[in-house]
Amino acid sequence: MKRKLLALCVAVLAAVASVLVVYLQPASAAAGLRVSGTKIVEANGQEFIMRGVNHPHVWYTGQTSSFANIKATGANTVRVVLGSGKRWGPSNDVANVISLCKQNRLICVLEVHDTTGYGEEGAAASLDEAVNYWITQKSALVGQENYVVINIGNEPIGNTNAAQWTDATANAIKKMRGNGFEHLLMVDAPNWGQDWQYVMRDNGQTILNADTQHNTVLSIHMYAVFNTAASIVDYLNRFRTNGWPLVIGEFGWRFSSGEVDDETIAAEARSRGLGYIAWSWSGNTDPILDMALNFDPNQLSTWGKRIVDGPNGIRATGKEATIFGGPTPTITPTVTPTVTPTVTPTPPTGACSATYKVSGQWGGGFQGDVRVTAGNAAIKSWTVTWAFANGQAVTNVWNATISSSGPNVTARNVGYNGNLGAGASTTFGFLGSWNGSNNVPTLSCTAS
Known part of the structure; x- marks a missing residue:
């Protein structure tokens, strides 16, 4: 099972002065979900902000009712844990997973979990091996670009030689595109997803440039490293200043002093228009991170209640993708009516x-x-x-x-x-x- 809460002794890094250049990433020509500037948009140009839940499918393949239960929280996205066969799986039911997502009107973020902690975790798969898995599943994925985001590999580098993440991630993106994938790609940070050595923060442009379709979004996982409002705001500001697309692909909650500041994460995500996906629906070896106890939607945990029903939670802020018939941009008609309408009092304009x-x-x-x-x-x-x-x-x-x-x-x-x-x-x-x-x-x- 993955490491979630890391006891880290982070050395203070010397700040290096640099000139920050706003990089406005052009919209991709690819069909379906795509990056436009710092945002994710659908094929019709409507902005899509992820509000979702992680689901550990590869370990609980029988819990298919979880897709409907996650949708019932107001979520518009589910991030589905898959296995490449190196450590878990292989998940050869991708077509069925996509069907479950679509039946429940959820955008499907699919991730290979075997890469977790590569370089530090001896059994982990490399990102190159993860891409090989995606190639075996290509027939189930092609044509699903409106509904599916491919998260190439979960937390693909541990804390050992985190700098290798840049080349490994850039090469994985190039290999995906070279094999004909046109989906929106998502890439996780190193340091078990938490980027405490700032490799993704400082090399994001290299990753975005590696994608010939300009259709990659960066993903940060926020746990104990992000236990103060200042650390969260500073990190998110760096990406906004650089004009880089970002989602919070995983995060937990402050169940004790020093743990992740989930309330600030949710509030900042809402104010900035960033997507977030909470970890996780159920089935953790440490059940403190279960949102639904024993996969029962009627038994939401403290964490589940916080992220589902909180003021910046899923139910309050989730908006269904328009591909499923959700709200579309309002078009103001230009034809002037020929019939004079009945005049009614106009309410006073507020100040x-x-x-x-x-x-x-x-x-x-x-x-x-x-x-x-x-x-x-x-x-x-x-x-x-x-x-x-x-x-x-x-x-x-x-x-x-x-x-x-x-x-x-x-x-x-x-x-x-x-x-x-x-x-x-x-x-x-x-x-x-x-x-x-x-x-x-x-x-x-x-x-x-």
């Missing part, structure tokens, strides 16, 4: 205010953060406008939709952050470009 700050700046790029606050009455939606005075431009955004016309920028709420109680606030952020000056503009906020 709001907005503040703008530059939270980070580097050569040619910057990060802006905007806080929107409702006035003395609740509001249902908000719009913030401003005009850049120095030629700045927005290049990426989270927690809002933005349109621009020359220097004029209009930001509107997304579905989950328009409703604000009196005096309540929400934030959105963006990456931008600048040259010469980067003065703070004057903002205007309107609400209804």
